[in-house]
Amino acid sequence: xCLGIPGEIVELSADRDDLAMVEVAGVRRAVNTGLxxxxxVRPGDWVxxxxxxxxxxxxxxxxxxxxxxxxxxxxxxxxxxxxxxSSDIT
Amino acid sequence: MRFVDEYRDADQARALAAQITALCEPGRxxxxxxxxxxxxxxxxxxxxxxxxxxxxxxxxxPGCPVCVIPMGRVDDAIAIARHxxxxxxSFGDMMRVPGGAGSFFDAKAEGADIRMVYSPxxxxxxxxxxxxxxxxxxxxxxETTAPSTAMTVLRAAAEGIENFSVFxxxxxxxxxxxxxxxSPDLRLDGFLGPGHVSTVIGCRxxxxxxxxxxxxxxxxxxxPLDILQSVxxxxxxxxxxxxxxxxxxxxVVPWDGNQRALEAIGxxxxxxxxxxxxxxxxxxxxxxxxRDAYAVHDAERVFDVPGVRVADPKACQCGEVLKGxxxxxxxxxxxxxxxPETPIGTCMVSSEGACAAYYNYGRFTRDRVKEATRA
Numbered sequence: 001x002c003l004g005i006p007g008e009i010v011e012l013s014a015d016r017d018d019l020a021m022v023e024v025a026g027v028r029r030a031v032n033t034g035l036x037x038x039x040x041v042r043p044g045d046w047v048x049x050x051x052x053x054x055x056x057x058x059x060x061x062x063x064x065x066x067x068x069x070x071x072x073x074x075x076x077x078x079x080x081x082x083x084x085x086s087s088d089i090t
Numbered sequence: 091m092r093f094v095d096e097y098r099d100a101d102q103a104r105a106l107a108a109q110i111t112a113l114c115e116p117g118r119x120x121x122x123x124x125x126x127x128x129x130x131x132x133x134x135x136x137x138x139x140x141x142x143x144x145x146x147x148x149x150x151x152p153g154c155p156v157c158v159i160p161m162g163r164v165d166d167a168i169a170i171a172r173h174x175x176x177x178x179x180s181f182g183d184m185m186r187v188p189g190g191a192g193s194f195f196d197a198k199a200e201g202a203d204i205r206m207v208y209s210p211x212x213x214x215x216x217x218x219x220x221x222x223x224x225x226x227x228x229x230x231x232x233e234t235t236a237p238s239t240a241m242t243v244l245r246a247a248a249e250g251i252e253n254f255s256v257f258x259x260x261x262x263x264x265x266x267x268x269x270x271x272x273s274p275d276l277r278l279d280g281f282l283g284p285g286h287v288s289t290v291i292g293c294r295x296x297x298x299x300x301x302x303x304x305x306x307x308x309x310x311x312x313x314p315l316d317i318l319q320s321v322x323x324x325x326x327x328x329x330x331x332x333x334x335x336x337x338x339x340x341x342v343v344p345w346d347g348n349q350r351a352l353e354a355i356g357x358x359x360x361x362x363x364x365x366x367x368x369x370x371x372x373x374x375x376x377x378x379x380x381r382d383a384y385a386v387h388d389a390e391r392v393f394d395v396p397g398v399r400v401a402d403p404k405a406c407q408c409g410e411v412l413k414g415x416x417x418x419x420x421x422x423x424x425x426x427x428x429x430p431e432t433p434i435g436t437c438m439v440s441s442e443g444a445c446a447a448y449y450n451y452g453r454f455t456r457d458r459v460k461e462a463t464r465a
Contacts, residue, residue: 003128004234004286032211034241035351048289048342051181052209053238056289056348062341065313072135074450076441080208083182089211 003070003080004048004055006063007031009041019090024049025067025081030090052089099315103141106318111143113325120146121277122324123414125267126284127154127442128312134451136314146321149276149414152266152370153284155231156183156440157412159259160366161400164189167228167257170393171202177220178204179213180228187439190400194228210242210256217246217254226389229256233290236260236378237351240358243380243387257389258379260359263287264295265376266367271303275415280324282317283309285339292347293335300333311339358384368402368436369409408435411444418448425449 005024013019018034020041033041033054041047046063047054058066070077114120124130130150133139139148152158164187171178171194178194185194185206198204203223207213210227217225229239239256246254263284270276283296288309296307306327310320320338327334337343358381365377380388389395402408406428407421418424418437428434430446437443 032209032238032241035237035348035354037350050286051235051238052211053241055234055237055286055351056342056344058342069132069312073131073441079182079441083206083208087208087212088215089209090215 003073003077004050004066005070005080005084006046006058006066007049007054008063009043009045009047011043012041020054022047022049022054024084027081027085029084029087032089049084052087102315103318106315106322107141107143110146110318110322110325113322113329114143114145115329118145120279120325120328121149122146122280122282122321123149123151123270123278124282124310124317125151125153125263126282126287127157127440127444127447128285129153129282129310129317130444131442131447132312132314132317134447137451138314138317141318142321146325148282148321149278150411150418150444151270151281151414152367152412153232153263153287154437154440154442154444155235155261156187157408157436157443158261158266158367158370159184159187159230159436160368161189161402162366162398163259164193165191165398165400166395168192168194168197168202169396169398170226170257170389171197171204173224173393175223176203177216177223177225178202178228179207179216179225180204181208181230182206183440184228184230186433187436188433190398210239211245214242214246214251214254217251218249221253224253224255224392226393227254227256228259230259232261232263232284232287233351233355234286236359237290237348237354240354243358243384244354246387247384252386255387255389255392256380258359260378261365261367262361262376262378264298265373266370267299269370269373269376270413271299271305273413275413278305278414279328280305281307282320282324283307283335285309285311285343288337288339288343288347290348290351293337293343293345294347296335300335304333306333307335309335309337309339309343311341357381366399367412369412403434406435408437408445411435411437418445421445
């Protein structure tokens with residue numbers, strides 16, 4: 001729950017300015033971007049996702065390092081990914 | 091992998107360790123607390139304590155939100171969940187946390203409708219789809235997750251989803267650090283500040299720690315080199331006779347935090363006069379509750395909450411682990427009666443708890459320590 005998972009913004013929502021499709025470790029999910037503000041994220045940007053919300057923008061190097069660190073956590077990470085995969089916040 | 095190497099490079103780690111050793115004053119011992127459970131994880135997983143000179147000890151702090159929830163709050167949540175029209179929703183981490191009379195999993199087995207969610211927004215969606223049910227979200231976490239709960243309440247209010255409420259257990263990290271600094275149990279020389287909490291609150295709120303207590307704090311990232319570098323920055327300050335707030339994790343943590351997140355929390359929540367922390371007892375102004383304006387979304391007002399107080403099991407020493415007074419393996423039940431499969435205390439439940447991290451990664455170190463003590 002405390003784990004911030006890095007994801008890449010792949011698409012902005014056409015109807016809502018606080019919603020974006022994010023790809024996280026191969027899983028594509030809607031994420032709320034309201035905490036970063038409208039116009040702050042674009043496709044190709046990396047964000048740190050906490051419980052369905054993009055909390056901060058990060059660069060690709062930080063994203064790669066964080067993902068590697070998370071993979072090393074084993075089940076704590078896979079449980080979080082599973083939970084994310086079943087999430088639908090649209 | 092090219093990105094990862096720069097945070098894991100073994101030569102750099104050795105070089106940093108040598109610089110850390112050089113900064114230690116001969117004969118002096120240093121104790122630094124890593125406040126965040128994520129740091130504890132990295133330290134155990136990479137055996138960082140073995141890279142540090144003997145004079146430097148890392149002490150694990152209270153920064154695991156699941157671990158600090160008192161048993162009575164679990165019982166209160168289960169009491170709410172037992173209403174026949176209620177759907178209780180919770181992060182997976184909370185499901186196995188034992189209350190005085192069982193966990194969410196136990197209550198679910200007995201027929202309560204308790205569902206795991208990834209995000210409070212998932213809980214809101216369940217409420218939207220089940221207008222005839224009352225949906226409660228078990229909100230836990232430090233400032234990292236509080237903005238998400240606040241944003242979800244704002245959305246519920248905007249959409250008029252009145253069957254959605256939150257059982258608010260959000261806590262704030264600063265009063266806990268203050269309680270530890272005021273406690274006579276422990277002498278600390280500085281802090282590794284929590285990286286993710288700091289993305290929300292920024293670095294400024296920590297200034298009372300050097301200001302009032304004369305201790306340095308460095309906001310630290312989660313990679314092994316981040317932690318070594320942060321320890322180096324703390325020792326550098328002490329060697330220079332300085333005590334300041336510094337930011338090692340500038341790649342993610344802005345000095346002023348995330349203003350939108352802070353505004354969302356401030357709009358929806360206010361400080362409670364006091365809140366009970368597992369192991370630390372009652373700490374004033376250390377937790378958040380829902381403001382009057384959003385009372386319809388506050389489970390503590392929608393339901394009659396029993397307000398149970400349950401003493402921790404006698405054998406459990408989570409309190410001392412959370413305050414850094416003892417190491418996980420020094421607890422009487424660690425690894426015997428208390429394991430991740432059958433946890434007695436919260437520190438063993440959450441993957442971010444010091445005991446679970448130690449159980450999973452620390453056995454070799456522990457065994458070595460035991461051997462050394464025997465010899």
